[in-house]
Amino acid sequence: MEITYITDPIFYMAAVPAMLIVGISKGGFAGTLGMLGVPIITLVISPIQAAAIILPILCTMDILGLIAYRRKADWVNLSCMVPGAIVGIFLGAVFFKYLNDDFIRILVGVIALLFTLNHWLKIKIAKGEVGPSFLKGSFWGSLSGFTSFIAHAGGPPLQFYMLPQKINKTLFVGTSVWFFFIINYVKLIPYAYLGQFSTENLGTSLLLAPLAPIGIWLGVKLHKLVPEELFYKLAYVLLFITGLKLLWDGRAGLIQFF
Template sequence: MGGVLHCAFYRNLSPGMITDPLFYLCAIPAVLLYGIAKGGFGGNIAILSVPLMALVASPIVAAAILLPILCVMDLVALRTFRGRWHRENLRIILPSALVGVIIGGLTFQLLNEAHIQLLIGVIAITFTLNIWLRRQVQAQRGPDILRGGFWGAVAGFTSFGIHAGGPPINIYLLPQRLDKTILMGTIAVFFTVVNLAKVPAYIFLGLFSPANLWTSLVLLPLAPIGVRMGFWLLQRSNEKLIYQLCYIFLFVTGWKLLYDGWIGLSGG
C-alpha cells in the first residue's frame, strides 16, 4: 500500500514524466553506455545512445533528456581525470567548438538530422579505413591549429542536435597517440564545455519540457555509475588496446550513422 501511495505521490510531483517500462528498458543501457564511453572509451560508442533511446522516443526528446545527464557525467569525468588533459589541444579545439555549437543552435530548425548523420558516417568510415589500409606506419601527429580548429568546430556542430561530437574530435586527437588517460581527460574537458554551452540554446528552443527534465532526473543516478565503470575498464586495459577499440567503435559508429541517415532520407 505504501509503495502505491509513494508512486502516486511521485507521479503528482512529476507531471508528464515518461513512465513506459519499454522506454527505460532502452534508456538505462543507453545512459550507462554513454557513461562508460566518457569514462574510458573516447565517446565513439556513446553515439549509439541517442539511436537506442530513439527506438522508444523521438530523437529530439532523447537528446533533450540526455543533455542534463551528460552534463553531470562530464563533471564526474572531470573530477575523475583531475588535471590529466592536454592543455595545448584544448586551447585549439574549445574556441572552435563553441563556434560550432552556435552554428548548430542557429541552424537546428533548418537542417535535416539525416544529412548530419550521413556526413559524420562517411567521415568516420573514411578516416578509419585510411588508418587501417595504409601499409606504412602512420607518423604521429601533434597539435595543429588548422586541423584542430576545423574538427573542433565540426564536433561542436554535430554535438548540438544529436550528441555526435565524438567521431569528429577523435579524428583529430587519435593520430596524436596521447597517453590513454590524457586522451580521455582531454575529451572529458572538451565535452564538459561543449555540453554546458548547449544548455542555454536548448532552453531557448523549448526542448527542456517538464516531462523531459523529470525523466532526466530519474535516470540521473546512472551517470556516475557509468563513468566510474568506464574509468575502471580504462585502468585495466593497455594503451594499444584502448586505441584499437576507439578505432573499431569509430568505424562501427560510422556505419550506424550512415544507415540511420540513409533511412532518414529515404523515409524508411
Template sequence: MTFITDPLFYLIAVPAVLVVGIGKGGFAGGLGIVAVPLLALVTSPIQAAGIMLPILCVMDVTGVKAWLRRWDRSLMVRLLPPAMVGIIIGALTFRYVSESFLEILIGTIALVFSLRYWLGGRIKLNISLPDGPACWLWSGMSGYTSFVAHAGGPPLMVYLLPKKLDKSIFVGTVTIYFAGVNYFKLIPYGMLGQLSAENLGTSLLLAPAAIIGVKLGVWMHERVNAVLFNRLMYVFLFCAGLKLLWDGWSQVLG
C-alpha cells in the same frame, strides 16, 4: 514531474545510458556516439538529444574531478573557440532542419564512424592543413556534431590522435573539452526548448543508470577486454545507423 511513460523507450534508453556511462568510466568515453542513434529508435532525434544532455553533464562531473590536474591547457585554448562556433551554427540552423534530415545525418554519422572503426587504418582522412585551420575544421565540426547528436568525439579524434599526446594528457584533455562543450550546450538547448519538463524528468529517471554506468566502467576497466567491448558497441551503432537511415529516407521519398 512529467516524463516519458512508454516502457519500450526505457527498454532501449537504460542500456544506452549504461553504455555511455561505461565508456566514460572505463573506456575513454569514446562510446558517447551510441546514445542518440539508439534513443532515436524510440523517440525523435531532437528529443533524444535533449534527454541525453543533462545526463552527459552529470557524467562529466565525475570525469572532471578525475582529470582536473592532467590536461593540455594551451591546446584547450585553441580547441574551445571553434567548438563554440560549431555549437552556435548548430543552434542557429536547428529550427530549419527536419526530423528526417536529422535521422539521415545521425544515421550517416553512425555508419561512417562504425565502418571507420571496423576497417581501421584502411579508411584515411587525407586532409593536409596547417595546424590552425585543421584545429578550426575538426573542432568546429566536433562542436556541430556534438550539438545535433552528442557525436563530437570522432572529428576531435581526427585532429588529436596524430599529435601522439601522453595517454593521461590525452584522456584529460578530451574529458575537460567535452565537459566544457556539454555545459556550453545547455544555453542553446534551453533557449530552443530542449530542456522541457518532460525531457528533464526523463533525464532524472535515467540519471541512476548514468551513475551506475560510470561506476561499472571503472570496475570493468581492468576486467573486460576493451577491444571486444568496443566491437560489440559498434555493431549496435551500425545497426542503429541503418535503421535511422531507412526511416529518414522513407520520409523523404515517401
C-alpha cells in the same frame, strides 16, 4: 510547475542500456562510444527529444569524469579547439529549427556508419606525428561542436584532430573530458533558448540520472575485467546496425530534402 516524464516502457528498454553504455564508455573506455546514446534512443523517440533528454545526463557524467582528470589536459590543443567548437554550437543552434526529425536521423546514421567504417577499415587520418594547429583545431572543433549540438556526436571530429598527434593516452582522455565538459555546458544555453528542456524532458532526464554514476562505476570495473578489444568489437557492431536502422527510418526525409 509539475514535473512529468515519459511513461512508455519501450522507451526505457532503449534508454537504460544506452545510458549505461555511455557511462561505461566514459568510465572505462575513454568515452569513444559516448555518441552511441542518441542513435539507440532515437530508435524509439524523436532525435530532437532524445538529444534534449541526454544532455543533462552527459553534463552529470562530465563532472564525474572531471574529478578524475581535472589536472590532466593538453591546454594548447584545447585553446585550438574550443573557440571553433563554440562557433559550431552557435551554427547548430541557428540551423536547428530547419532540420526535421528524419533529416537528423539520417545525419546521426551517417555519422555512426562513417565512424564504424573508419574504425574497421583503419583509415589513416594523417601521416606521421603532428602537433597542435589552431587552423586544424578550429575546423575539427567547429565540426565537433555542430555534430555535438545536433546529436551529441562530437567525438569523431575530435579524434580526427587529436589521434594523429599521438599524445599520451591519459593526456588524450583528460583533454577529451575537459573539451566535452566545456561544450556540453555551453550547449545548455541554446538548448534552453530553443525550448528543449520541457517538463517531460527534464523529468525523464532526472529519472535516468542515477544511471550516470552507475555507468561510470561499471566502466571502471569492466575496464579491469573485460578485454577492451571485445568491448569495442561488440559496441561498433551495435553502432553500425543502429546507423543502418536510422538511415532506413529517415529515408523519407532524405527524399524530401533533395
